[in-house]
Amino acid sequence: MTRMVVGPFNRVEGDLEVGLDIVDGHVAAARVTAPLFRGFEQILVDRAPLDALVVAPRICGICSVAQSAAAAAALGAALGVSVPENGRRVADLLLAVENAADHLTHFALFFMPDFARADYRERPWYDDAEGRFAALRGSSAKAAAAARARLLHVVGLLAGKWPHTLALQPGGVAKSVDVGEAMRLLSVLADFRAYLEGELFQASLEEVAALDGAAALEAFAERHPQGDFALFLRIAADLGLDRLGLGPGRFLSYGGPLGQGGIWRDGNLLPLDLGGLREDLASSWMRGGTMHPAKGVTIPDADKAGAYSWSKAPRLDGQSVEVGALARQRIAGHPLIAGLLEQSGGAGSVRDRVVARLLELALWVPVMEALVRGLDPQGAFCAVAPVPDRSIGCGLVEAARGSLGHWLTVERGVIASYQIVAPTSWNFSPRDTAGNPGPLEQALAGTPVPAGQPVPLLVQHVVRSFDPCMSCTVH
Amino acid sequence: MSALAVEPEGLAEALRRANVELLWHPSLSEESGAQALEILEACRDGRRRLDILCIEGAVLRGPSGSGRFQILSGTGLPMAKWVEDLAAQAGTVLAVGSCSAYGALPSANPMLEAVGLQFVGDERGGLLPESFRSKSGLPVVNIAGCAPHPGWLLESLMALTQGLLPPTGLDSLGRPRFWANHLAHHGCARNEYYEFKASAAEPSQLGCLMENLGCKATQAPGDCNIRVWNGSSGGCTNAGYACIGCTMPGFEAPGAAFLETPKIAGIPVGLPVDMPKAWFVALSALSKSATPDRVRRNSREDRVVVPPRRRHPA
Numbered sequence: 001m002t003r004m005v006v007g008p009f010n011r012v013e014g015d016l017e018v019g020l021d022i023v024d025g026h027v028a029a030a031r032v033t034a035p036l037f038r039g040f041e042q043i044l045v046d047r048a049p050l051d052a053l054v055v056a057p058r059i060c061g062i063c064s065v066a067q068s069a070a071a072a073a074a075l076g077a078a079l080g081v082s083v084p085e086n087g088r089r090v091a092d093l094l095l096a097v098e099n100a101a102d103h104l105t106h107f108a109l110f111f112m113p114d115f116a117r118a119d120y121r122e123r124p125w126y127d128d129a130e131g132r133f134a135a136l137r138g139s140s141a142k143a144a145a146a147a148r149a150r151l152l153h154v155v156g157l158l159a160g161k162w163p164h165t166l167a168l169q170p171g172g173v174a175k176s177v178d179v180g181e182a183m184r185l186l187s188v189l190a191d192f193r194a195y196l197e198g199e200l201f202q203a204s205l206e207e208v209a210a211l212d213g214a215a216a217l218e219a220f221a222e223r224h225p226q227g228d229f230a231l232f233l234r235i236a237a238d239l240g241l242d243r244l245g246l247g248p249g250r251f252l253s254y255g256g257p258l259g260q261g262g263i264w265r266d267g268n269l270l271p272l273d274l275g276g277l278r279e280d281l282a283s284s285w286m287r288g289g290t291m292h293p294a295k296g297v298t299i300p301d302a303d304k305a306g307a308y309s310w311s312k313a314p315r316l317d318g319q320s321v322e323v324g325a326l327a328r329q330r331i332a333g334h335p336l337i338a339g340l341l342e343q344s345g346g347a348g349s350v351r352d353r354v355v356a357r358l359l360e361l362a363l364w365v366p367v368m369e370a371l372v373r374g375l376d377p378q379g380a381f382c383a384v385a386p387v388p389d390r391s392i393g394c395g396l397v398e399a400a401r402g403s404l405g406h407w408l409t410v411e412r413g414v415i416a417s418y419q420i421v422a423p424t425s426w427n428f429s430p431r432d433t434a435g436n437p438g439p440l441e442q443a444l445a446g447t448p449v450p451a452g453q454p455v456p457l458l459v460q461h462v463v464r465s466f467d468p469c470m471s472c473t474v475h
Numbered sequence: 476m477s478a479l480a481v482e483p484e485g486l487a488e489a490l491r492r493a494n495v496e497l498l499w500h501p502s503l504s505e506e507s508g509a510q511a512l513e514i515l516e517a518c519r520d521g522r523r524r525l526d527i528l529c530i531e532g533a534v535l536r537g538p539s540g541s542g543r544f545q546i547l548s549g550t551g552l553p554m555a556k557w558v559e560d561l562a563a564q565a566g567t568v569l570a571v572g573s574c575s576a577y578g579a580l581p582s583a584n585p586m587l588e589a590v591g592l593q594f595v596g597d598e599r600g601g602l603l604p605e606s607f608r609s610k611s612g613l614p615v616v617n618i619a620g621c622a623p624h625p626g627w628l629l630e631s632l633m634a635l636t637q638g639l640l641p642p643t644g645l646d647s648l649g650r651p652r653f654w655a656n657h658l659a660h661h662g663c664a665r666n667e668y669y670e671f672k673a674s675a676a677e678p679s680q681l682g683c684l685m686e687n688l689g690c691k692a693t694q695a696p697g698d699c700n701i702r703v704w705n706g707s708s709g710g711c712t713n714a715g716y717a718c719i720g721c722t723m724p725g726f727e728a729p730g731a732a733f734l735e736t737p738k739i740a741g742i743p744v745g746l747p748v749d750m751p752k753a754w755f756v757a758l759s760a761l762s763k764s765a766t767p768d769r770v771r772r773n774s775r776e777d778r779v780v781v782p783p784r785r786r787h788p789a
Contacts, residue, residue, distance in 0.1 A: 109503060160713055173715070174714060454510065
């Protein structure tokens with residue numbers, strides 16, 4: 001057996017190290033290490049409850065709106081305030097835009113550049129991949145970065161800036177939208193649609209959204225061979241990415257405008273019940289018991305024996321679950337994702353995770369357009385309510401990378417406890433007390449590691465297919 | 476990450492146009508793991524020229540000075556050690572963001588022992604001593620802000636490549652003066668409400684955010700409301716919420732709730748910089764007494780309910 005440590009693992013958000021035990025040219029076991037501790041939960045304690053709107057988004061430079069949305073939802077629950085319809089629409093739109101921007105960033109800047117590596121120069125698709133996605137210079141990557149920057153004009157207009165806005169409030173949003181602004185929003189969305197339909201898919205979003213299984217996807221790639229999506233599908237078929245990086249096959253989604261939430265387990269959809277949620281600390285540099293986040297604590301211990309990550313290990317009814325676009329669309333019941341998962345025995349592969357994100361790009365834009373069109377020019381955007389001396393609240397949202405939860409306790413008018421379970425805490429969690437690996441650790445097991453690759457390429461594809469955000473993981 | 480949204484061309488292309496060759500970036504470069512480490516080691520050992528070193532994030536020295544809260548993955552070494560070694564080789568060192576400049580939010584958690592590169596809050600000397608000068612003769616250049624405007628970073632890099640950012644181009648807290656000479660208040664679209672002290676009391680109202688809702692734009696350096704953010708109309712106050720002074724050292728600990736204005740005897744504690752308190756009080760009283768009905772009423776609404784009156788031709 002040989003041991004390999006891969007780090008600094010880049011083109012993921014934040015700091016990541018992956019340890020691999022290699023036997024007979026395959027990964028026998030993987031350990032996922034988050035090497036940074038950030039202490040945001042302590043920073044929140046003893047502050048005025050609404051300060052969470054300032055502090056929580058700053059956990060992350062890329063999931064900032066999602067952190068805002070979760071904090072606003074947790075505070076909204078603690079305050080018992082109900083959000084007016086316009087406020088809900090604008091808040092949903094802001095989260096949708098960040099989700100879409102993140103999906104595009106992941107595809108074009110984080111994931112695809114690996115196929116432009118010289119290692120692949122003998123593959124038939126290499127010239128295309130190199131020209132379009134080579135890091136820092138690919139033509140499609142440039143187009144995506146520019147389209148993303150223009151899409152963020154929605155955030156500029158509604159929320160002031162990206163990242164780190166205070167526009168999302170417990171009772172709605174801090175800015176009303178007039179008719180001219182609504183028309184400008186539609187123009188920005190039309191521009192983003194034009195980019196997706198003209199470059200990424202080279203097909204209408206409605207055609208992508210209507211795909212209903214593996215055969216339909218294959219036919220789509222033949223009908224629209226020039227798009228970046230088709231290029232990825234060609235690469236995925238050639239490299240067998242549909243059989244690589246199989247996850248636990250258990251999924252979680254909190255739900256949202258793209259579909260219902262729930263839990264997917266043993267091929268069945270179960271209602272969203274978080275009673276069995278626990279954060280296990282067996283392999284974390286943390287002290288304390290295995291607790292539900294409403295009761296959890298964060299006490300770092302850098303000397304703890306047997307620990308190897310600053311991430312906790314969230315488990316649902318004692319099991320790991322995968323979160324993200326693939327989980328969301330499995331639980332929402334999209335036929336394309338249901339069909340692809342059948343091919344991998346329900347587990348979810350590198351290909352499936354990437355397809356689910358691109359599918360969501362196609363699904364999001366019409367939803368965003370409808371959110372703007374449904375704004376009531378006469379309606380209110382924000383309700384207010386006093387902060388109680390004593391209260392609890394929980395905010396659950398779907399960030400681009402998956403299920404994000406904030407659990408808040410207010411006592412004597414200040415924050416007494418604040419616990420966060422981030423998407424990548426689920427996906428990149430270390431082993432638990434029973435020795436069960438986290439989803440990435442499971443997905444890496446069995447991955448081929450050919451001799452002579454200092455940083456095994458397939459390992460990189462598997463890791464990046466999850467679109468991890470380590471900054472949020474180690475909040 | 477805010478810099479990714481540099482417009483119109485995106486960060487990678489903007490750097491290429493500015494003749495900046497990106498040696499390595501954790502989110503954008505091809506090289507990972509051992510390949511990335513080779514670049515970092517070559518820079519550290521002086522085998523590869525490092526003109527500009529950009530560091531994001533506070534440097535964590537905890538627990539107990541060990542730096543184990545922040546290990547550079549794949550190296551087993553604290554980030555603090557890497558930054559010290561690389562800074563010694565760098566032509567110029569940029570602290571990108573208020574965390575890296577002053578410590579900011581992480582420094583609100585004492586356990587982390589977080590420091591900025593050359594400051595802790597507004598005290599000189601951080602990870603690097605007050606006397607530190609990089610090879611170009613500059614102290615650490617602080618692209619403060621949480622997050623900083625994409626243009627602040629890009630234009631600083633461009634100016635450095637052209638020799639246009641001398642020590643005199645920085646203010647006393649290391650911020651480039653081309654943006655730090657302004658206040659976030661400059662260009663605020665709520666200025667008429669400010670002039671008449673017609674104040675919002677709740678989020679989404681149109682009035683000035685200073686009197687009740689914690690706005691520090693009259694104290695905070697930055698041209699946020701002149702150049703605006705993410706398109707043609709962004710900016711914190713434009714989106715209905717207070718400037719929290721994120722370009723200032725210590726913004727993470729305002730001494731009160733972020734979104735309420737602390738007052739003594741009804742007068743905000745944080746008055747505009749450069750303004751004698753007695754004058755502020757006198758002018759406020761005068762302008763309040765002269766506030767047009769239109770401005771007063773609109774200030775407490777979430778949209779204009781009283782439009783400006785038409786001036787009839789003489």
